[in-house]
Structures are given as C-alpha cells and as structure tokens.
Amino acid sequence: MPARRRTRRERVSTVSAASDALDLPQMSVRPMNEADIAAVIEIERSSYPFPWTEGILRDCLRVGYGSIVLEFGAVLVGFGVIASGAGEAHLLNVCVREEFRGRGFGRALIGQLLSLATAAGATLVFLEVRPANLGAIRLYERLGFRQVGVRRGYYQTPAGREDALAMRRTLGPQ
Numbered sequence: 001m002p003a004r005r006r007t008r009r010e011r012v013s014t015v016s017a018a019s020d021a022l023d024l025p026q027m028s029v030r031p032m033n034e035a036d037i038a039a040v041i042e043i044e045r046s047s048y049p050f051p052w053t054e055g056i057l058r059d060c061l062r063v064g065y066g067s068i069v070l071e072f073g074a075v076l077v078g079f080g081v082i083a084s085g086a087g088e089a090h091l092l093n094v095c096v097r098e099e100f101r102g103r104g105f106g107r108a109l110i111g112q113l114l115s116l117a118t119a120a121g122a123t124l125v126f127l128e129v130r131p132a133n134l135g136a137i138r139l140y141e142r143l144g145f146r147q148v149g150v151r152r153g154y155y156q157t158p159a160g161r162e163d164a165l166a167m168r169r170t171l172g173p174q
Ligand SMILES: CC(C)(COP(=O)(O)OP(=O)(O)OC[C@H]1O[C@@H](n2cnc3c(N)ncnc32)[C@H](O)[C@@H]1OP(=O)(O)O)[C@@H](O)C(=O)NCCC(=O)NCCS
Pocket: 012, 013, 016, 047, 093, 094, 095, 096, 097, 100, 101, 102, 103, 104, 105, 106, 107, 108, 128, 129, 130, 133, 134, 135, 136, 138, 139, 140, 142
C-alpha cells in the first residue's frame, strides 16, 4: 500500500515547528547581498503584479534596511526587508518562492525580520497588505499583527489604485 500522503497541516506543523527555532538543517537565513539580487528579483517578479525593481532592492541594501534571504539547501527560497528607526519598524516585503510556500518559510522570515527590528530598538512594527491577499493577512494575524487602519490608494492595480490594510503589532513581551 502506498504511504499515506501527509496533509498540508501535518507538513506545515512538522516544518514550521523546526523552522521557528531555525534548526532545520537544510534551512539558513542570512543577510541579503548584491549577489542575491538576480534570484530575489526572479521571486519578486513571479509573486507580484507590480514587483519591486532591481533599483529599489539595491537601495534597500545601500541604506541598510534589514534585508535577509532564506535558503533551503542551495536554493534561495525567500527574502524579506524591514526598515527600523526611531523605535518603530516597517515590514516592507516578505516573499517566498511559490513552490516552497506553506512550509513555514514565510513565518521563519518574519520571525527573523522582527528579531532584527527588536535589535534595532523597535517596539512597534507596521505593514501594509492588499485586502485580497488573504494568505498573507492570515500569516500576519498568526504572528500577532492586527489591522489598525486603511491607507487609501496605496497600491497600484491594472485599473488604477486600491487601498491597503495597515496592520501593526508590538515587539517584546506580548
Ligand atoms: C505570504 C507568504 C510570504 C507566506 O509564506 P509561506 O511560506 O507560504 O507561509 P508559512 O508557510 O510560513 O505560513 C505560516 C502561516 O500563515 C498562514 N498562511 C500562509 N499562507 C496561507 C494561505 N495561502 N492561506 C491561508 N493561510 C496561509 C497559515 O495560517 C500559516 O499558519 P500555520 O502554519 O499555523 O498553518 C507567501 O504566500 C508569499 O510569498 N506570497 C506572495 C508575496 C506576498 O504576498 N507577500 C506578502 C506581501 S504583504
């Protein structure tokens, strides 16, 4: 009899339990550098209708935003960027290669970005998300973010502009 295929829930809990502690042997998170930009742009372009340009990514590195990549084995599977200053942080991007989603990597990336923000002295983190991006909203809610407002006309769409949900969470003891 063929082995029973594990459900998504089983797979996610197995991997994310390990990745929370970042002890998955094949997984590593490290600062992004210039040599990563081609792979990061490829993930960005395949994930968003209006992706960041290479110039935006280079600027993130140049100004010293917390910019990290997550590798699984030899594959760069995701990245994230957070800006911190004056006691606050802004989560600017988190993105996982499509075929690697649902395995805890997004959660691990955000965990690392929040650690960077904490180390930089932030006690509040903000982010924006498209209202239709239910997977991301659920992930953020799981990680303690709550909606605190709406930013009018924040995102570009094929038809014009759309609002963003603004979310926030505190850092430190919850
Ligand atoms: C959002 C994104 C980063 C999530 O990455 P991921 O690696 O798939 O997320 P994880 O596997 O770590 O999921 C963690 C939690 O998020 C939730 N979640 C993530 N994707 C979900 C989806 N598509 N549907 C429902 N819940 C989802 C789950 O509740 C999960 O919690 P659980 O492990 O307790 O079940 C990924 O889907 C992505 O790169 N999307 C395209 C880029 C994007 O939209 N980024 C956010 C911009 S605001």
